[in-house]
Amino acid sequence: MQVTPLTPERLADEVVGLVAARPGRVRLAVDGPPPTRPEALAARVAEDLRTLGREAVVVAAADFLRPASVRLEHGREDPDELLDGWLDAGGLRREVLDPAASTGRVLPRLWDAAADRAFRDGYAQLPPDGVVVVAGALLLGRGLPFDLAVHLHMGAAALARRTPDDERWTLPAHARYAAERDPAGRADLVVLADHPDRPAVRRT
Template sequence: MNVQVTPISPERLADEVTGLVMSRAGRVRLAIDGPPAAGPQALADRVGARLRERGRAAVVVLAADFLRPASVRLEYGREDPDEFLDGWLDVGGLRREVLDPAAPEGSGRVLPRLWDATADRAYRDPYTTLPADGVVVLAGALLLNRGLPVDLTVHLHMTPAALARRTADEARWTLPAYARYEREHTPSETADLLVLTDHPDRPALRH
């Protein structure tokens, strides 16, 4: 199998992802998956802005705003990598409040934020209604192949060495979770678009 790698700027990457969304009619649920060091939120914000410029309503949703309460999330301690992968994200809440309503046959009524993990209480954000061609751009880590109903997926991949180099000391305990995620959930093999982000300011597409 021939693997091609095409260098691309962050701005061109946002254009590429936006083009994938624009090629689809109706509502679209896009997941941009990657560790914080790869910049999934920054890419999501760029894509959301471009979609709005092109006339598509877009809501950027951060997985970090859909974590489970601390009493559940931290049951096995604050630095358990297995729980970080398997138990931190409120998959049910994300489906119920965002992804199911944003489906083509859904109500379109989505909640941009659910849980403030820092304050450990619910946000009080109002719901927003997506039109028939609206887009949800979900950004965060460890999102793919875990039962989330999405229509397009982008995986921002970092090699273990680059991820370790770019992860802050206080978050290094998460590294085994990312290794297990790549091994068990295989996001690099299943994403619609695979982006190599060892140098986030100089990404590359892998075909």
Template sequence: MKYRPISFDRLAGELAERILALPGTPWVRVAVDGVLDTALLADALVDPLRVNGRPVLRVSTVDFLRPASLRFEKGKQDPDARYYDWLDEGALRREVLDPIGPGGTGLVLPALWDASRDRATRLDRVELPPGGVVIVDGELLLGRGLPFDLAVHLAVSAGALRRRLPEEEQWALPAFARYEEEVQPALVTDVLVRADDPKHPAVAE
């Protein structure tokens, strides 16, 4: 596979252009998937879209995790639980993706669960106008059948991931390796970005 080197700012600009070209009928759902730097890229898409007249709502999967009693049922450092049980996939679909899908209401809950306090956020739903874009960032998003209109995957090699992942997160490496093997996100994503060095990304041609 050939990769084209690109600056981070240009990457955000090209992705914004691609999102703008999607038919907002009436909304667009974008995933930024990966282990590292997903929030950084997702945030960088907001201003270019808004400048072009598209309302944007940012959502992070860290605000749609299951309660600690479910996430840590097998222990706080269980890779299989990280892979299967941490994300409240049903809530993300119900509260974010389905309301801006065909026949949806446009009313989105931007965050459901405060994992640090282990309690509901109690936020109000936000009405996203027609033509609006929801950008969801997080890990292990692909291969679940979630209804995204565009998926971007930030790929990091196993060696770079071991170097860059904080020591306290190293226990989760088997979960990410399993994701690469079983889901093969590089093959199912719409846009593949090599991001071993976040300052020097490259886009798959």
């Protein structure tokens, strides 16, 4: 195994290179627990892709949660439900991933979890070589049809240190995710992100 330290900018370049090597529309997952800042990497990758002439739409997994009546049925701090029941995987597939591979007509946001109601957003039309970047935590191992996946790996000790006290109830969900769904084994690119400002790519 080889570990290559990178700056955040060079990491984005690496991900862009993976996408650029694939023709047609690409469905990219940027997966990692909140302290690894997957949304920030997704935004940087999308910006770089646009600079290269490939339209990109960033979709936050947090905007595809299930309604509170379903999501919080077992309480607000149930780690098993966080892993298995918070994400509206069916909605993400129906509104983003499946149409990205066919019509290109994708919905960037579905559910406003704070207001607990649907967003009023319109659809975005991806061109034939467009890219949709889905960013968030606990995305892999659900059977979602991603063409490429980046996993931002943060070790258990670092994750515990960087998780705010009011979110520490989520730690068992991330431990289960790592043990049961093997996100690193499913990813096309594994990034060691114990220090998000000093990432490193793990190559086999």
